[in-house]
Amino acid sequence: MNQNGRFSQVFNILFCAFMLAPIVVVMGVSLTPEGFLEFPPSGISLRWYQAILDNPDFIEAAWISLKLGIVAATVASVLAVPAALAIGQGKFKGREALQALFLSPLMVPTVVLGIAFLRFLSLFGLNGTFTGLVLCHAIIITPFILRLVLAAVVGLDRTVDRAAESLGASNWTIFRRITLPSILPGVIGGWVLAFITSFDELTVTVFIVNPATTTLPVRMFSHITQTTDPLVASVSALTVIFTIILMVAVDRMYGLDRLLIGEGKK
Amino acid sequence: MAFLEAHGLTKTYGETNAVDNLTFTVEKGSFVSLLGPSGCGKTTTLQMIAGFEDPTMGKIKLAGRDLSAIPARDRGLGIVFQSYALFMHMTVAENVAFGLEMRNVDKAERKRRVADALELVHLGHLANRYPRAMSGGQRQRVALARALVIEPELLLLDEPLSNLDAKLREEMQLELRRIQREAGVTTLMVTHDQSEALAMSDRVLVMEKGRLQQEDSPFEVYERPRTSFVSTFLGKSNNFEAELKSVSPTASQLLIGGRALTGPTVNLTPGTVEVAVRPERIEIVDAAEAVITGTVRERIFLGAQWMMNVATPLGDMLVIRRNAGRREAEIGDTVHLSWAPEHMRILPLNEVAA
Amino acid sequence: MNEKPWMMSAPALTLFGVLLLVPLCMTFFLSFNSFGFYTGIENTVSMENYAEVVSDSYFWEIFGRTFAIALATTFFCALLGVPQAYILYRLSPAWRSIVVLIVIGPLLISVVVRTLGWAILLGNNGVINSALQNWGLIERPIKMMYTSGGIVLALTHVFLPFMVLAVWAALQRKDPAVEAAAESLGARPFTIFRRIVLPQVIPGILSGSLIVFSMAASSFATPAILGGRRVKVVATTVYDEFLNTLNWPLGAAIAMLLLASVMVIMLAWNRLVERRYGEALE
Ligand SMILES: Nc1ncnc2c1ncn2[C@@H]1O[C@H](COP(=O)(O)OP(=O)(O)OP(=O)(O)O)[C@@H](O)[C@H]1O
Ligand SMILES: [Mg+2]
Numbered sequence: 072m073n074q075n076g077r078f079s080q081v082f083n084i085l086f087c088a089f090m091l092a093p094i095v096v097v098m099g100v101s102l103t104p105e106g107f108l109e110f111p112p113s114g115i116s117l118r119w120y121q122a123i124l125d126n127p128d129f130i131e132a133a134w135i136s137l138k139l140g141i142v143a144a145t146v147a148s149v150l151a152v153p154a155a156l157a158i159g160q161g162k163f164k165g166r167e168a169l170q171a172l173f174l175s176p177l178m179v180p181t182v183v184l185g186i187a188f189l190r191f192l193s194l195f196g197l198n199g200t201f202t203g204l205v206l207c208h209a210i211i212i213t214p215f216i217l218r219l220v221l222a223a224v225v226g227l228d229r230t231v232d233r234a235a236e237s238l239g240a241s242n243w244t245i246f247r248r249i250t251l252p253s254i255l256p257g258v259i260g261g262w263v264l265a266f267i268t269s270f271d272e273l274t275v276t277v278f279i280v281n282p283a284t285t286t287l288p289v290r291m292f293s294h295i296t297q298t299t300d301p302l303v304a305s306v307s308a309l310t311v312i313f314t315i316i317l318m319v320a321v322d323r324m325y326g327l328d329r330l331l332i333g334e335g336k337k
Numbered sequence: 338m339a340f341l342e343a344h345g346l347t348k349t350y351g352e353t354n355a356v357d358n359l360t361f362t363v364e365k366g367s368f369v370s371l372l373g374p375s376g377c378g379k380t381t382t383l384q385m386i387a388g389f390e391d392p393t394m395g396k397i398k399l400a401g402r403d404l405s406a407i408p409a410r411d412r413g414l415g416i417v418f419q420s421y422a423l424f425m426h427m428t429v430a431e432n433v434a435f436g437l438e439m440r441n442v443d444k445a446e447r448k449r450r451v452a453d454a455l456e457l458v459h460l461g462h463l464a465n466r467y468p469r470a471m472s473g474g475q476r477q478r479v480a481l482a483r484a485l486v487i488e489p490e491l492l493l494l495d496e497p498l499s500n501l502d503a504k505l506r507e508e509m510q511l512e513l514r515r516i517q518r519e520a521g522v523t524t525l526m527v528t529h530d531q532s533e534a535l536a537m538s539d540r541v542l543v544m545e546k547g548r549l550q551q552e553d554s555p556f557e558v559y560e561r562p563r564t565s566f567v568s569t570f571l572g573k574s575n576n577f578e579a580e581l582k583s584v585s586p587t588a589s590q591l592l593i594g595g596r597a598l599t600g601p602t603v604n605l606t607p608g609t610v611e612v613a614v615r616p617e618r619i620e621i622v623d624a625a626e627a628v629i630t631g632t633v634r635e636r637i638f639l640g641a642q643w644m645m646n647v648a649t650p651l652g653d654m655l656v657i658r659r660n661a662g663r664r665e666a667e668i669g670d671t672v673h674l675s676w677a678p679e680h681m682r683i684l685p686l687n688e689v690a691a
Numbered sequence: 692m693n694e695k696p697w698m699m700s701a702p703a704l705t706l707f708g709v710l711l712l713v714p715l716c717m718t719f720f721l722s723f724n725s726f727g728f729y730t731g732i733e734n735t736v737s738m739e740n741y742a743e744v745v746s747d748s749y750f751w752e753i754f755g756r757t758f759a760i761a762l763a764t765t766f767f768c769a770l771l772g773v774p775q776a777y778i779l780y781r782l783s784p785a786w787r788s789i790v791v792l793i794v795i796g797p798l799l800i801s802v803v804v805r806t807l808g809w810a811i812l813l814g815n816n817g818v819i820n821s822a823l824q825n826w827g828l829i830e831r832p833i834k835m836m837y838t839s840g841g842i843v844l845a846l847t848h849v850f851l852p853f854m855v856l857a858v859w860a861a862l863q864r865k866d867p868a869v870e871a872a873a874e875s876l877g878a879r880p881f882t883i884f885r886r887i888v889l890p891q892v893i894p895g896i897l898s899g900s901l902i903v904f905s906m907a908a909s910s911f912a913t914p915a916i917l918g919g920r921r922v923k924v925v926a927t928t929v930y931d932e933f934l935n936t937l938n939w940p941l942g943a944a945i946a947m948l949l950l951a952s953v954m955v956i957m958l959a960w961n962r963l964v965e966r967r968y969g970e971a972l973e
Contacts, residue, residue, distance in 0.1 A: 076880055079778045086775045087793045093808020093848065094800060096818060100811055108811055110818045150703035157696035169700055172707055180909030180953055182926040183718070183946045184711075186933055190721055190943075191714035210711050213703065233389055234422035236410045238436035238487060248435075252426040271801040274911040274926070278933065291803050295916055299810060307804040314800050318792070328791050331798060331852075332860045 094311060101305035108299060119305035129306050132290035136270050139201070139286060143208035144216075144265040150209065151216040152258060156250065158217075159224030170221075174214045184211065185278035192279055199281025207279055208269045215268055216261030219330070223257030260325040263317060271314075340365035340523055341386070341491060346395035348381050348547075355381045357547035359395070363491075363540075368517055368524045370534035373544035374570065379527040380419075382544075383493050386525070388412050399491060410439075415484030415492045415522070419499065421476050423468040429455070429479050430464040436487040454486035457516055474505045481513070485520055492517070494526040498533060510536055531571045535559060543567050565684050568613040575619070577651040581610045581683065589683060594629055594651050603683040611684045616644075616655040618680040621666065627673030629654075633666050647672055722943035732939055740944035750928075750945070754952075757924040760839055760914070761907035764846040768903045771847070772854030773896055777888060779855065780862045798852040806916045809845040810836065813917070837921045845913045850906055854899040861895025862888070897964045904960075905953050925949045 075083065096110050103109045104116035123129055151173070158170050176184065188207045189198060197203040227250065235245045251258075273288040280289050287310065294303050321330055339362030346359040356378040363369045371379050384390040386397055388409030397404045404412060424432050430451055437447045455461045458478035468476055477497060484492060497513065498506045514537050517524050528534050534541050535555040543550040543558060543566075551563045562568035565576060580592040584607065589600045593612065600612075624630070631649030643665050645656045654674065658665060666672050697704075723736045744750045779790055797805060812818045813835035820832040835841040865888075873887045911926040918924065923931075925945060932942030 075778050075781050079774075079781075082774060083778045083782075083790065086771065086778075087790065089771075089848065090793055090797055090851070093805050093812060093845075094797065095808075096811050097804060097808045108814075110811060150706060153699040154703040157699035161696040163696045166696070169696075169704070172711075173703060176711070178905070178954075178957070179715070180905070180926070180946070180949055182909055182911055182929050183715070183950045186929060186939075186943060186946055187714035187718040188710070189933065190717050190939070191710065194717075206706065206710050210707060213707075228420060228422060230418045230420055230422040231424065233387075233409070234416065234418055234483075235424070235435065236389075237387060237412070237414060237416045238483070239410045239413070239439035240435070241410065244439070249424060267799050271799075271803075273801075273803055277911075277930070288801055288803050291801075291807075292912060292916070295803065295807055295810070296919075299807065303807065304811075307801075307807055311800055311804060315796070318796050318799050322788070322792060327795055328856065328859060331795060332856050 097304050098308045098311065100301055101308040103301050106301070108301060108304070119301040120309075122302050123305055123309070126302065128285075129287070129290060129302075132285050132287040133306075135201075135284055136287040139204055139208060140266040140270040143205050143212060143269045144262050146205060147209040147213045147216050147265050148258060148262050151213050151261070152220055152251075152254075155217050155220035155224050156246075159221050160227070160229065170217075173217050176211050177214045181211075181274035185275040188275060189278040198279055199284055201284055203279060204276065204284060204286075207275060208272060211272060211275060212265035212268045215264045216258070219257045219261035219264070220254055223254035227253055256325060260321060260330050263321045264330055267314065267317060270310075339363060340400055341525070342396075342398040343382075343386070344396045344398075346382065346385060346397065347393045348378070348385060348390060349393045354547045356385070356392075359544075359547070359549050361542050361549060361552055363523060363525055365523050366521055367539040368514070368526070368537060369540045369542060370538040371525060371527045371542050371544060372531060372534040372570075373529065373550075375529055377544045378547040379529070379544060380495055383495050383525070383527050386491075387414055387416055387493055413487065413489055415487060415489030417477075417480045417484050417492070417494045417497045419495045419497070421468075421480040421500075423476060423479055423483075425468055428465050428467055429460060429471075432468065432479055433483045433486050436483065440487065450486055454482040457485065457519065458482045458512075473501050474509060477501065477509060478512075481516065485516070485522065489522060492520075492522045492524040494524065496527055496529065499528070499530070506533070513537065535571070543570065545570075562613065562682055562684070565611050565613070565686075568682060568684060573616050573655055573657075574613045575616060575654045576611055576613045576684075578686070579610055579612045579683075581605060581607045583607055588678075591681075591683070594649075596628060598628065598678065598681075600678050600681045600683055605683065605685060609686050611686050613682040613684060614676050614680055616657040617659075619654065619656045619674050619676050621656070621658070621672050622675040624673050626675050628675045630671060630673050633668050633670050633672055636665070636668055645672075647674065649674065718943050719947060721940055722947045724940040726938045726940045731937075740941045741948070743941065744944055744948060753923050753925055753928050754948070756839060756922070757908055757926075757949075758952075760843055760846065760924065761904050763839075763843045764850060764907040765900050765904045767843065767847040768851050768854040769896055769900055772851050772899065773858050773889075773892070775851075776855045776858035776862060776892075777884060779859060794855055795852045797848070802849055802910075802912045803916070805849060806845055806913045809841070809848065809913075810916055813841050813844070836917060837919055839918075839922055841917050842914050842922065842924075845917055846907050846910060849910070849913060850903040853902045853906070854896075857899030857902065858892050858895045861892040865891045894964065894968050897960070897968070901957060901960050901964075905957055908953055908956075909949060 099110050099112055100108050101119055102115045103112035104114045104118055154169070154173060158166055192198040192203045231249060232245050235249050240248065271288055273292055276286050277289050277292065280286060291303055291306060318327065321327065341363040343359055343361050346356055347354065348356040359382060371382060373379055381390060385392050388404065388407065392405070424435065427435070433451045433454055434447055437450060442450070451464070452461065455464055458481055460475065460478055460482065463471065463475065468479060471479070477500070481497070498509050501509060510533060526537070538555055540552065541555055541558050542552050545566050551558055551567050553561070558567060559571050562571065568574045569576060577593070581603070582590040582592055584603060584605065587602055589603050591598045591600050591612065629649045629651055631647040631654065633645055634648050634653070635646040637644045641660055643658045643660060645658070645666065647654045647656055656674065721732070722740055723738070725733045725735050725737060725739055727733060775794065779787060779794065782790055814820070815832040815834065815836065817836070819835070823829045824832065869887055869891070870883050873883045878886065909926055911930065914922065914924040915927045915930070918927065929942045929946045929949070932938050932945065
């Protein structure tokens with residue numbers, strides 16, 4: 072039941088309009104038939120979507136971002152899941168410090184991370200390489216996976232592990248057959264969130280790419296700082312649509328608010 | 338030689354002895370209950386037998402072999418956890434099949450044995466359900482089937498019925514006993530419910546504060562409690578102090594509330610002792626035969642019985658009288674109480690009166 | 692006996708040790724090196740970079756502007772986000788799931804895209820100015836691009852979802868019956884919000900503010916696109932030192948000062964919150 076009064080309803084509508092405004096504007100502008108930014112568009116044309124096809128830069132960058140997001144999110148999951156199990160289930164010295172370390176990329180200003188990675192990678196000749204990007208992105212997105220998996224792990228009933236053990240299961244079997252299926256929603260939710268974060272990441276990435284590994288956000292950023300034309304709007308519109316599809320999927324599966332607050336499935 | 342033997346089993350957590358020098362045996366094929374109040378160390382004992390806790394001291398032997406070096410997963414025991422610990426993401430059949438898979442039992446045989454186990458617990462028709470969609474009693478039986486299907490040498494049950502409502506609990510007591518008998522499996526069950534322990538077991542081990550108080554058949558622990566704690570923990574009991582004057586091989590002389598009485602013989606030295614009398618063994622008699630006289634303070638009608646609380650010089654006494662269809666003493670009436678000497682249990686004095 | 696947790700964390704620990712802790716330390720040391728236009732980075736140790744930043748009013752202005760923008764953004768996020776979270780909390784479940792998507796969803800959309808939207812809205816020939824001119828409300832466009840105000844507006848949009856989420860989480864922890872209790876005692880809706888709900892979600896507002904402030908103080912994309920060269924903040928200055936001027940040691944010193952000030956503010960804030968609300972947070 073909606074318990075909000077009239078004033079609250081007006082506030083709610085204005086708030087939603089504010090949140091949607093820049094996104095709607097970008098989507099609208101991308102449909103213009105003209106050669107300049109225009110809103111509302113004077114007509115509807117897919118001219119600027121077609122233009123993307125003539126700009127292999129953007130397509131190339133989109134592929135790199137896609138690959139980077141998938142690989143980095145997977146690497147981060149493989150690292151974060153056992154760490155979350157250790158932190159969530161064990162009582163050991165240094166547990167809190169470990170958790171703080173793995174969450175620390177959320178605390179350090181992203182520019183600082185960016186230059187630190189740049190400094191390190193350039194000393195080892197890894198700057199601008201795909202490997203370098205993957206490792207740095209894995210660090211940035213690990214906290215997101217860790218938080219969600221941790222929430223799932225904390226809710227686990229340890230006696231279930233004991234039951235499996237008493238039936239003869241090895242530690243690996245217990246993990247694969249019992250633990251993993253129970254925390255899977257958390258892992259998948261964390262993976263998707265990590266993927267999106269990596270896919271959108273700009274501030275760190277801008278320091279550590281070279282022309283051959285430029286990601287989509289970096290490509291768009293440098294385009295916008297030089298000129299704002301409807302081309303970048305149509306590229307933006309496509310990423311928005313892509314994100315919305317992912318978003319609705321995780322919302323159905325996990326609940327967007329819980330995904331972002333970092334709480335477990337109830 | 339006993340099937341399961343525990344020798345001097347001790348578990349210390351920091352300062353506290355959760356289990357203190359526990360020694361007991363379980364015969365093959367029998368149903369034994371570990372009974373005691375909350376926090377007395379029952380679960381800890383069970384976990385040590387299962388292999389999930391390492392004893393601080395002491396030994397556990399199963400069929401003659403020492404278990405201490407054998408990890409939990411190789412002990413081959415069937416365990417039903419208090420919370421059932423079902424695998425929620427697997428169907429009933431998959432839950433039950435899990436232990437067989439771990440033993441690499443081939444598919445056809447696995448299927449047959451799962452079906453048999455589910456038949457045993459009357460759940461054959463629910464094989465493809467998920468535990469989430471089942472009642473407490475059904476889940477309990479899944480847990481039981483899962484533990485039994487691996488044909489364990491020993492079945493360990495940790496308060497298996499405590500999550501069930503009263504009616505279901507009674508049904509499951511009978512059911513569990515039937516299944517245990519049909520499977521013929523040696524069983525050790527933990528419970529804090531004395532009536533459950535009495536109803537189901539061949540033998541009862543009574544524990545308090547980590548120590549074994551008494552090990553006997555249900556009838557014996559009820560009829561011949563050896564400590565004040567056992568007398569009050571199992572059933573209701575009126576306990577009061579008395580003077581033990583002398584002991585002979587056939588009888589003992591007691592002074593109770595200033596009256597001399599003859600009681601059963603006892604292995605105690607003369608001095609202050611505690612005497613326990615069950616409320617249903619107390620009779621209301623004429624003034625001349627009275628051991629003690631008091632005033633009825635409360636009276637509750639329970640259908641088959643009357644329960645009375647009588648204030649006496651020895652303290653409040655609980656008296657239970659069968660409803661014989663006639664008038665009973667009213668509140669405020671003076672009543673004379675007596676009991677047969679053989680119904681007195683003479684126990685060492687318990688400092689902390691129960 | 693407990694080495695298993697360490698074994699399980701070892702891979703992640705290695706990555707974080709090698710690729711996070713080492714680079715951060717290296718950057719810290721880099722900030723003490725010096726830079727010559729022809730010689731590049733020289734392996735000396737001195738405080739000259741810090742001295743340069745501290746003594747130059749140009750950098751004071753940049754740091755001042757950065758924290759002013761962050762503070763203003765935090766203020767507006769709280770002002771708008773707190774009531775919106777409460778409205779969200781009181782919506783019917785069906786509406787709530789839609790509004791949640793609208794309010795929190797933008798968090799998942801690239802900051803570059805959202806800032807582009809604001810650039811289109813705020814430009815001199817942008818949507819807002821054209822509309823106002825068309826309606827005859829103004830004669831000449833209001834300058835919004837390349838101003839701190841424009842950056843605050845866009846950053847408020849970018850970080851609002853974090854505030855809503857933090858307050859939303861706090862709202863869900865409170866006993867849902869307290870509002871009914873207050874109402875049964877005769878309180879009006881606004882009084883209930885002010886006297887009953889607000890005090891209970893203050894820990895959420897404070898933690899949300901902390902997140903917004905620290906992210907706003909180090910934000911890069913929005914000030915870079917909306918502020919350009921003219922309205923520089925710390926993050927864009929660091930970017931220029933690293934990728935344009937190539938004076939890495941100076942850039943590292945600026946970044947370290949940013950890191951230190953954000954950390955100090957966060958710790959002080961946490962202290963304050965714990966002292967004031969430590970018990971309420973239990
Ligand atoms: N891991 C532990 N650390 C410290 N003390 C413990 C631990 N596990 C149990 N104890 C203590 O040991 C004692 C026995 O606990 P145990 O779980 O065996 O009791 P129980 O008889 O099973 O009780 P209940 O009927 O409530 O289940 C308790 O006092 C408990 O507080
Ligand atoms: Mg227990």
